[in-house]
Amino acid sequence: DIVQYISPPADATALSATIKETARAAAASRKAAATASLSTAAGTKSLRTERAHHDERGGPDKLHEHAAHPLALPFHSFVQVLLDFQLAGHVHFLRPFVKAFRAKDELRTGIISVEAFRELAMGVAPGLGTDELEAFVSLVDTHRHGRVTFSDCVATLSKELVAMGEDTS
Known part of the structure; x- marks a missing residue:
């Protein structure tokens, strides 16, 4: 349900x-680990001792409870899936801009000139006026070094990049 809430329908x-x-995959891994653990433990510990085991936080070991639901997923794994999905989306979204930036970044340093x-x-926002363009330049080159990083470009042009992405979809 939370996925439907936080994501557009296609992404959800x-x-x-x-x-x-x-x-x-996690359930299959847990099942394999539990089977191996029980096989190993059979000679040294009873099943009762295994179930009474406490985890590092001092609470009861809940592994057997997770196995009851076939789609149980540890929270950290859930968060990792969300972050990986989000990162993949950002990489896809920025791909045309990265290509354009790299064409300007002849030394491959992640830094380009103000020009x-x-x-x-x-190229990203052809309708920019001179005043708007110079306002962007003052944002990305606050110390007037004449150099602009990739991150500063993305941050400064974020609204234009979103608009560009909407135009191409």
């Missing part, structure tokens, strides 16, 4: 499928 469907796939930034900004 794909994200839900990824979460379920990860949960199934290259002006050209890049006009």
